[in-house]
Amino acid sequence: xxxxxxxxxxxxxxxxxxxxxxxxxxxxxxxxxxxxxxxxxxxxxxxxxxxxxxxxxxxxxxxxxxxxxxxxxxxxxxxxxxxxxxxxxxxxxxxxxxxxxxxxxxxxxxxxxxxxxxxxxxxxxxxxxxxxxxxxxxxxxxxxxxxxxxxxxxxxxxxxxxxxxxxxxxxxxxxxxxxxxxxxxxxxxxxxxxxxxxxxxx
Numbered sequence: 601x602x603x604x605x606x607x608x609x610x611x612x613x614x615x616x617x618x619x620x621x622x623x624x625x626x627x628x629x630x631x632x633x634x635x636x637x638x639x640x641x642x643x644x645x646x647x648x649x650x651x652x653x654x655x656x657x658x659x660x661x662x663x664x665x666x667x668x669x670x671x672x673x674x675x676x677x678x679x680x681x682x683x684x685x686x687x688x689x690x691x692x693x694x695x696x697x698x699x700x701x702x703x704x705x706x707x708x709x710x711x712x713x714x715x716x717x718x719x720x721x722x723x724x725x726x727x728x729x730x731x732x733x734x735x736x737x738x739x740x741x742x743x744x745x746x747x748x749x750x751x752x753x754x755x756x757x758x759x760x761x762x763x764x765x766x767x768x769x770x771x772x773x774x775x776x777x778x779x780x781x782x783x784x785x786x787x788x789x790x791x792x793x794x795x796x797x798x799x800x801x802x
Contacts, residue, residue, distance in 0.1 A: 720783075743769050
């Protein structure tokens with residue numbers, strides 16, 4: 601199913617290419633304009649603004665909580681009926697330590713609040729928390745994409761793997777643009793893997 605988009609594209613490959621190109625340009629602006637400095641780390645409002653900034657040229661739903669139930673593979677994300685409550689509970693979670701930040705990130709991934717583009721938005725959101733709370737960010741270039749995807753898939757049951765992966769990839773090079781942009785790379789997107797292809801649930 602091709603998502604309705606502002607470019608009126610009807611081919612999934614063409615849409616994916618435009619997503620990649622446009623969101624990277626927007627991410628570049630986020631980095632260069634200090635957009636995140638005005639946002640409170642760890643809030644859904646901040647995540648929503650990040651998502652809107654990245655995707656508003658592509659989708660009408662940019663920054664908005666999804667109104668459909670979705671799944672990837674056999675995993676169902678938070679039902680729409682409980683999504684707003686879940687987001688409030690996630691926002692209230694502590695984020696003082698590395699472990700707490702990752703736990704919050706995992707819960708937000710389980711919520712998957714947007715119809716599309718959760719991964720890229722949440723990695724920026726995660727790095728914003730790390731930078732704000734412990735003065736570090738993730739060097740995504742040293743994380744194997746398959747290890748990351750499998751660790752995230754298993755994280756709702758056991759979070760040891762994703763915690764270890766992220767902990768070992770932390771760096772204090774918080775102003776390095778190359779490190780920042782690796783987190784936006786489509787190769788890390790769940791949406792890029794058929795195994796995790798998002799589908800609407802009736």
